[in-house]
Amino acid sequence: xxxxxxxxxxxxxxxxxxxxxxQNSVADSxxxxxxxxxxxxxxxxxxxxxxxxxxxxxxxxxxxxxxxRMPGISLIRRGSYGMEPMLRGYSAGQINLTLDGMKIVGxxxxxxxxxxxxxxxxxxxxxxxxTGASGSGMGSTLGGGINMALKEPEFLxxxxxxxxxxxxxxTVNKSTSNSLFLNLNNNKIAWRISGAYxxxxxxxxxxxxxxxxxxxxxxxxxxxxxxQASEKHSLKxxxxxxxxxxxxxxxxxxxxxYAHASIASLSHTFQNDQNFFRxxxxxxxxxxxxxxxxxxxxxxVPMHMDMPGKSKTMxxxxxxxxxxxxxxxxxxxxxxxxxxxxxEMTMYPINEPAMFMLTLPDNYRxxxxxxxxxxxKIDSVQLLSVSGRVDRMLSVMxxxxxxxxxxxxxxxxxxxxxxxxxxxxAYSRILSKSTSxxxxxxxxxxxxxxxxxYGYYLFNRLDNFDYTGNLLLKKEQAKxxxxxxxxxxxRTMVQAVFYYHHINNYILGELNPAWIAMTIGARGVKSxxxxxxxxxxxxxxxxxxxxxxxxxxxxxxxxxxxADADGEALPQMPPLKCLHAFKFKKKGWFIQPEAEWAxxxxxxxxxxxxxxxxxxxxxxxxxxxxxNTGGHAVHFSTSIENITDRTYRxxxxxxxxxxxxxxxxxxxxxxxx
Amino acid sequence: xxxxxxAPKAIWILAVSLSLIFFTSCKKDDDTSTPLPSDxxxxxxxxxxxGTTYAQGASAIVKLxxxxxxxxxxxxxxxxxxxxxxxxxxxxxxxxxxxxxxxxSMTHACPFENPDENAVKGLFEGAVYFSMPSNxxxxxxxxxxxxxxxxxxxxxxxxNITVKNTPNRIISLTALxxxxxxxxxxxxxxxxxxxxxxxxxxxxxRANMMSFPGVDNYTVEIEPTMxxxxxxxxxxxxxxxxxxxxxxxxxxxxxTGLWRVKFLIKQGTAVVDSTAxxxxxx
Numbered sequence: 001x002x003x004x005x006x007x008x009x010x011x012x013x014x015x016x017x018x019x020x021x022x023q024n025s026v027a028d029s030x031x032x033x034x035x036x037x038x039x040x041x042x043x044x045x046x047x048x049x050x051x052x053x054x055x056x057x058x059x060x061x062x063x064x065x066x067x068x069r070m071p072g073i074s075l076i077r078r079g080s081y082g083m084e085p086m087l088r089g090y091s092a093g094q095i096n097l098t099l100d101g102m103k104i105v106g107x108x109x110x111x112x113x114x115x116x117x118x119x120x121x122x123x124x125x126x127x128x129x130x131t132g133a134s135g136s137g138m139g140s141t142l143g144g145g146i147n148m149a150l151k152e153p154e155f156l157x158x159x160x161x162x163x164x165x166x167x168x169x170x171t172v173n174k175s176t177s178n179s180l181f182l183n184l185n186n187n188k189i190a191w192r193i194s195g196a197y198x199x200x201x202x203x204x205x206x207x208x209x210x211x212x213x214x215x216x217x218x219x220x221x222x223x224x225x226x227x228q229a230s231e232k233h234s235l236k237x238x239x240x241x242x243x244x245x246x247x248x249x250x251x252x253x254x255x256x257x258y259a260h261a262s263i264a265s266l267s268h269t270f271q272n273d274q275n276f277f278r279x280x281x282x283x284x285x286x287x288x289x290x291x292x293x294x295x296x297x298x299x300x301v302p303m304h305m306d307m308p309g310k311s312k313t314m315x316x317x318x319x320x321x322x323x324x325x326x327x328x329x330x331x332x333x334x335x336x337x338x339x340x341x342x343x344e345m346t347m348y349p350i351n352e353p354a355m356f357m358l359t360l361p362d363n364y365r366x367x368x369x370x371x372x373x374x375x376x377k378i379d380s381v382q383l384l385s386v387s388g389r390v391d392r393m394l395s396v397m398x399x400x401x402x403x404x405x406x407x408x409x410x411x412x413x414x415x416x417x418x419x420x421x422x423x424x425x426a427y428s429r430i431l432s433k434s435t436s437x438x439x440x441x442x443x444x445x446x447x448x449x450x451x452x453x454y455g456y457y458l459f460n461r462l463d464n465f466d467y468t469g470n471l472l473l474k475k476e477q478a479k480x481x482x483x484x485x486x487x488x489x490x491r492t493m494v495q496a497v498f499y500y501h502h503i504n505n506y507i508l509g510e511l512n513p514a515w516i517a518m519t520i521g522a523r524g525v526k527s528x529x530x531x532x533x534x535x536x537x538x539x540x541x542x543x544x545x546x547x548x549x550x551x552x553x554x555x556x557x558x559x560x561x562x563a564d565a566d567g568e569a570l571p572q573m574p575p576l577k578c579l580h581a582f583k584f585k586k587k588g589w590f591i592q593p594e595a596e597w598a599x600x601x602x603x604x605x606x607x608x609x610x611x612x613x614x615x616x617x618x619x620x621x622x623x624x625x626x627x628n629t630g631g632h633a634v635h636f637s638t639s640i641e642n643i644t645d646r647t648y649r650x651x652x653x654x655x656x657x658x659x660x661x662x663x664x665x666x667x668x669x670x671x672x673x
Numbered sequence: 674x675x676x677x678x679x680a681p682k683a684i685w686i687l688a689v690s691l692s693l694i695f696f697t698s699c700k701k702d703d704d705t706s707t708p709l710p711s712d713x714x715x716x717x718x719x720x721x722x723x724g725t726t727y728a729q730g731a732s733a734i735v736k737l738x739x740x741x742x743x744x745x746x747x748x749x750x751x752x753x754x755x756x757x758x759x760x761x762x763x764x765x766x767x768x769x770x771x772x773x774x775x776x777x778s779m780t781h782a783c784p785f786e787n788p789d790e791n792a793v794k795g796l797f798e799g800a801v802y803f804s805m806p807s808n809x810x811x812x813x814x815x816x817x818x819x820x821x822x823x824x825x826x827x828x829x830x831x832x833n834i835t836v837k838n839t840p841n842r843i844i845s846l847t848a849l850x851x852x853x854x855x856x857x858x859x860x861x862x863x864x865x866x867x868x869x870x871x872x873x874x875x876x877x878x879r880a881n882m883m884s885f886p887g888v889d890n891y892t893v894e895i896e897p898t899m900x901x902x903x904x905x906x907x908x909x910x911x912x913x914x915x916x917x918x919x920x921x922x923x924x925x926x927x928x929t930g931l932w933r934v935k936f937l938i939k940q941g942t943a944v945v946d947s948t949a950x951x952x953x954x955x
Contacts, residue, residue, distance in 0.1 A: 349901035353954050355930030404868030408906055408925035515907040518927065
């Protein structure tokens with residue numbers, strides 16, 4: 001499918017959610033997608049897409065705010081920016097967070113820079129969420145993956161320039177967000193550039209109490225050019241530059257002084273439906289992240305310190321799909337990447353020499369993998385999907401100083417090789433005109449992350465322990481089962497997913513009582529270790545209903561439960577959380593009331609020092625108006641979030657820092673083509 | 674070593690020396706700093722010449738070498754002896770150290786370890802533990818009593834030496850209850866670094882101003898900490914007695930900066946001293 005065609009479909013369908021809902025068959029809803037070209041929001045219909053579209057209407061939303069509302073996704077919050085996605089209780093190294101299929105490694109040892117912060121909604125095309133072993137398309141994973149597809153230049157039917165801007169203001173933190181884009185194309189070449197700038201002061205929590213060190217400032221520029229060389233071949237070059245300054249992390253002891261990501265890639269797409277390889281999409285990429293934690297703005301620091309870190313990743317992948325052979329639809333991917341990470345810390349005591357250590361000694365990992373998937377359409381009501389992936393991961397500590405540091409723990413293998421495999425078997429069956437069922441089993445493995453292997457006295461604010469790596473860690477292995485029920489009536493859609501994962505060698509910190517914490521105020525030292533096993537289970541539920549052509553409703557609920565071998569709760573497991581929204585649309589106007597609530601979390605990890613989190617409910621109201629005239633599109637919206645000015649925190653929020661209080665958000669967007 | 678008889682020991686040393694010379698001469702041939710081309714034992718250029726003097730009565734020229742400038746604490750001292758007539762190297766001699774600090778009103782000695790009477794690779798290796806630096810009005814002398822076994826003559830050579838203060842506090846002098854004093858000196862590592870370090874100390878007791886015997890029957894516990902942070906390091910190995918007042922273990926430094934290694938010295942269960950410490954900056 002050419003880019004032009006996709007765009008036209010997109011324009012057509014995005015205007016009418018109703019059509020999209022009606023058009024999509026039950027079978028489609030159970031197919032998780034991996035081909036990037038086909039993901040355009042309305043092409044297939046799935047739970048994620050529906051939610052994504054519903055909430056993306058809020059034009060000033062950050063990528064995080066969209067993620068937050070997706071089924072299965074929770075966010076670990078350390079500050080008002082830089083929230084880390086968690087997928088059904090899995091986070092960090094257990095999930096793949098990719099950008100257009102590219103592997104990007106955060107440069108912050110405290111996970112202050114999950115990859116999603118380097119993307120702006122202005123250049124985000126879609127989010128593709130895959131769960132469990134089925135997410136291994138992008139790399140070996142236990143929890144699945146979130147791939148953020150970047151917007152591509154569009155081949156518009158009329159070859160006219162397409163420009164737009166979006167501007168927003170939020171009263172709760174006096175934040176402004178502005179973004180611009182420009183799209184130019186002729187029949188052969190399309191070019192897009194977008195820029196975004198955000199600046200926020202400290203926000204006020206419920207009761208108008210200011211939360212210090214919660215402001216941030218950032219810019220993001222992304223540009224992309226496509227050359228449609230022929231019917232079969234196209235080339236694309238992408239570059240994204242994201243810079244942030246003084247990003248506050250009120251829940252941590254330090255802020256981010258600056259963060260800079262440069263992300264570049266070159267892609268080639270081949271497409272020929274007659275060929276054995278119907279499509280081959282290849283990409284080479286390179287990205288660097290520089291990140292610096294800083295406490296110079298904080299009062300009362302016992303000792304000033306700097307903690308810079310950097311990462312460099314280069315990689316390659318090819319995704320292909322093979323001509324349909326009888327009932328088989330085979331797709332696959334080969335990939336390789338080399339990623340380097342380094343983090344250090346320097347502390348400056350008064351009248352004494354500076355103190356230096358490598359908190360993450362220079363290390364690199366080379367990952368090569370192959371992924372294959374076969375969708376077998378057994379008959380008109382049955383679909384069997386088999387996918388598998390094998391990986392080789394070489395992890396090497398590459399620093400003499402780092403090796404010396406590590407000698408205090410004894411003698412360990414500083415170079416590790418991990419072979420991992422991921423297998424997923426999913427069977428879907430249409431039971432009746434309105435009901436379909438999908439059952440999946442999977443086996444997943446993942447190698448420990450550099451932090452888990454090489455981390456050196458990394459302070460974790462959540463439990464107040466210093467963490468050291470463990471070079472003897474074994475890979476995590478999970479057996480997974482999942483059942484999904486879909487019911488689609490004429491106006492109603494219900495989807496329920498239940499999952500159960502049994503994870504062997506679950507990696508978690510274990511107290512090392514003989515060792516003394518390095519960080520001032522830390523309670524001790526924990527080392528990563530493999531628990532004999534842990535269990536994670538839960539469910540995601542979506543309900544949507546179209547009352548009439550003006551009024552629709554969507555509700556989502558998600559819950560995850562985690563327990564170790566002794567039945568003790570795993571840390572950082574979200575309680576039941578629900579979102580309900582109605583949207584009333586008429587003649588360009590829309591009004592959208594929302595309710596968000598969560599149950600209290602009493603299942604806490606005692607060894608992690610987790611506290612109970614109380615239940616909360618917040619209400620939002622959005623109002624908007626848009627009109628199109630002669631190529632001009634204007635969209636105005638205003639939102640009131642947390643109408644009751646509730647003081648609350650979610651269970652995954654670090655420390656006792658509460659969320660923003662009542663906020664008024666105004667956005668205006670305009671586009672012309 | 675001491676149980677070996679002289680003849681086989683000499684042969685053994687000779688063999689080792691020859692192999693060492695062969696080995697080092699293979700690596701590089703600019704290792705010589707001595708003027709005599711016929712000298713069978715060229716002094717390694719890594720050693721620093723402290724002084725040259727004549728041991729009157731022993732018919733010997735005495736050259737004194739050290740690894741660095743002499744400094745407070747443990748110093749390895751290398752002695753090269755030459756026959757004053759033939760310039761030939763003397764490899765068998767008894768050498769007795771006598772370090773003396775000349776203060777305004779008094780003199781005192783410091784601990785030392787005399788070399789073995791058989792030179793290794795032509796050098797007699799001993800050690801002196803200078804307990805304080807020299808300055809404009811107070812100075813150290815190091816007198817060597819040389820008994821030249823080749824001609825059975827004896828004599829003394831005196832060196833006026835300068836002892837610098839080390840940047841690190843690697844000696845610790847503490848007064849004990851019985852009016853004696855305990856001198857703890859760092860022997861190893863010569864250059865402490867981040868990571869695991871072999872940690873060897875020597876403990877001497879000041880019996881009087883001139884006598885500092887090594888103490889062999891203590892148990893030693895160490896605790897490295899960073900004073901400004903209050904934290905320590907894992908997996909340290911307490912030094913245990915080896916020989917002649919020396920105790921060897923392991924010390925771990927997890928990062929650069931100022932480290933304080935605190936000592937707890939016990940005799941049996943009785944605490945001898947708990948105040949001694951080293952300050953080491955990495």
